[in-house]
Amino acid sequence: MQPNMVKLNTRNQNSFWGILRRMPRAWIGGCLVLLVVLAAVFAPLFSPADPLQQFREGLSATGTPLPPDGQFPLGTDHLGRDMLSRTLFGARVSLVISFIANTTAAIIGTVIGVLAGYYSRAVDSILMRITDIILAFPAILLALGVGAVLRPSIPVAILILTLITWAPLARLVRGQVLSVRERAFVESARCIGARDRRIILYHILPQILAVTIIWATVSFASTILVEASLSFLGVGVPLPQPSWGNMIFEGQTRYRIAPWMIIVPTIAILITTFGFNLLGDAIRDALDPRTSQRL
Numbered sequence: 001m002q003p004n005m006v007k008l009n010t011r012n013q014n015s016f017w018g019i020l021r022r023m024p025r026a027w028i029g030g031c032l033v034l035l036v037v038l039a040a041v042f043a044p045l046f047s048p049a050d051p052l053q054q055f056r057e058g059l060s061a062t063g064t065p066l067p068p069d070g071q072f073p074l075g076t077d078h079l080g081r082d083m084l085s086r087t088l089f090g091a092r093v094s095l096v097i098s099f100i101a102n103t104t105a106a107i108i109g110t111v112i113g114v115l116a117g118y119y120s121r122a123v124d125s126i127l128m129r130i131t132d133i134i135l136a137f138p139a140i141l142l143a144l145g146v147g148a149v150l151r152p153s154i155p156v157a158i159l160i161l162t163l164i165t166w167a168p169l170a171r172l173v174r175g176q177v178l179s180v181r182e183r184a185f186v187e188s189a190r191c192i193g194a195r196d197r198r199i200i201l202y203h204i205l206p207q208i209l210a211v212t213i214i215w216a217t218v219s220f221a222s223t224i225l226v227e228a229s230l231s232f233l234g235v236g237v238p239l240p241q242p243s244w245g246n247m248i249f250e251g252q253t254r255y256r257i258a259p260w261m262i263i264v265p266t267i268a269i270l271i272t273t274f275g276f277n278l279l280g281d282a283i284r285d286a287l288d289p290r291t292s293q294r295l
Contacts, residue, residue, distance in 0.1 A: 019286040026282035032275025036268075040092040047085035048073075051242045055080045065258040075260040077250060083264050086242040091268060093243050097154060097236075098223040101161035106216045109166040113173025114208070118181055118200060128174070134167040140229065147235025157236040161223055169215050176208040210287045217280035221273040228269055244269050 020026045039046060049055070058066060058080025068075045074083040116127040134142075143160045150156045180186065181204060189199050230236030231245025239246055244265040251261025 017286075020282060023282045023285065025278040026286070029275045029278025029280075029282060032271055033279055036091055036272045036275065037095065039088055040095050043085075043088040043092050047082070047088050049082045049085045051081065051085040051089040052240055053081060053085075055082070058082070065254065065261065067258075068260060074264050075258065077247075077261055078254055078258070083247075083260065086247060087244070087264055087268050090242040090244045090247060090265065091272070093154070093237055093241065094224055094227055094245075094272075097157050097161065097227050098220060101158045101165060101227075102216055102220050102223050104158070104162045105165035106169060106212050108162065109169030109215075110173050110205075110208075110212045112166070113170040114177050114200060114204065116170070117174040117177025118196070118204065120178075124174070127170070131167045131170050134163070135171075139164040139226065140233075143226075143230055144233065144235060147230065147233075152235050152238045154237060154241075157227060157230055160230060160235065161227060164226070165219065165223060169212065169219075172215065173208055173211060176211050177204055180204050180207045214280070214284045214287060217276070217283050220280065221276040224269065224272055224276070228265075 055076065058072065058076035060066060065078055065080075066072055066076045072082055072084070074087065077083060077086070112127050112131065116124040116131075137145075142164055146160050146163065147156065150159075186199060186203050189203050194203075227236060228243070228245035228248070231243040232249045234246075234249070236245055237243035239250075247265040248262055251258065251265075255262050
């Protein structure tokens with residue numbers, strides 16, 4: 001093989017996708033995430049019934065939920081609704097809320113972190129004090145406080161998740177910008193008269209974008225857990241709309257007679273968070289320059 005071809009193959013193997021393809025956890029995490037996403041997107045096709053439909057035959061003669069059987073593969077809940085349908089549509093709700101909230105928080109956190117790190121002094125002081133105030137409140141207590149003022153709904157759940165998620169990223173990005181702004185290529189851009197907006201967009205932002213991507217993928221799993229917690233506590237997705245959190249809430253008082261009401265949504269949360277954690281961890285390592293040196 002010619003030397004140029006060897007160099008080309010080496011570069012391909014040490015690229016982001018080349019490193020990612022060689023990580024077993026990336027394949028496992030990616031498959032789990034893909035499975036959950038497909039289940040959410042095609043929920044109307046995979047669901048045997050409407051998630052809100054109450055079946056008379058979904059309850060026993062004594063009015064208790066039915067265990068998994070041929071008609072109801074994952075059993076029914078206390079109102080005779082199909083658990084499989086509610087779990088699939090709950091995946092759609094949880095993923096949409098988490099995706100929108102995580103994306104919004106990533107944008108807000110990155111913008112605030114870049115502005116605070118680049119301009120420093122008054123701008124840095126004001127933005128970081130706001131960030132410190134958000135970080136000072138325990139996330140669940142802050143969420144409960146906002147949820148007590150606003151009526152529970154999907155937009156409110158997105159607002160709460162965004163509010164309690166952006167601050168850690170803002171502080172992380174600020175630290176990265178403080179380091180990048182002192183490098184030679186930024187000083188060179190200032191010397192030739194580049195404006196602050198151009199320096200931020202074309203010189204600083206590309207350098208810290210990997211930090212935002214890593215944070216967004218890794219924090220997606222925790223966002224899903226927080227969304228489920230909010231719905232469980234009654235400040236997230238309101239009933240009767242299915243969400244994994246409020247499904248666990250409905251099953252908590254019936255765990256003796258219908259344990260599947262808790263087990264089914266819990267396993268769905270476990271699979272989703274496990275998949276995103278594996279994938280996020282793999283992406284973090286693939287974007288780390290030191291990884292290509294170890295492989």
